[in-house]
Amino acid sequence: MAYDLQLAERVxxxxxxEPGTSExxxxxxxxxxxNGHMAVAVSGQGGLMLRVPPEHTDEVTVLPHAGPMVMSGxxxxxxxxxxxxxxxxxxELEAWVARGLDHARSLPPKK
Known part of the structure; x- marks a missing residue:
């Protein structure tokens, strides 16, 4: 499945x-x-993937429409x-994107 082009444009x-953004x-x-750190992605499986501080994973994944990202099972x-x-x-989209941006901004820029 290809990612949603309309959702990508909205994001x-x-x-x-945002300074330092790239696709x-x-x-x-x-x-x-x-600054080289993924903040949010429009997923080829539909919806979004986003990064949050690891210690906030449990509190975010219980929110409506959210769940854990599963890699290698x-x-x-x-x-x-x-x-x-x-x-x-x-x-709602703006709130999700803001979460990902906040976390990515908190990380030191990649070289």
Missing amino acids: RQLVCF KAMFGGLAFLV RPTRGWVRVDAAGCEDDA
């Missing part, structure tokens, strides 16, 4: 004014990075999946 509009094809979708701390229904409303 692009939310991150375009990169990753995980079968389109990732938006801040195991949940991965610091990564969250948001299903497509959680991205339909502009305010």
Whole structure:
């Protein structure tokens, strides 16, 4: 499944004014990075993937439309999946993108 081009454009509009942003094809979708760190990605499986501080994973994955990111059959701390229904409303999408941006901004820039 290809990623949702309309969702990618909506995310692009939310991150375009963030200093140090770039886009990169990753995980079968389109990732938006801040200073080289992935903040949020439009997933090829639908919805979003985003990074959060690992210690916040449990509190974020219990929110509506959110769940753990599963890699190699195991949940991965610091990564969250948001299903497509959680991205339909502009305010919800903005809140998810802001979480990912906040975490990416907190990390030292990659060289």
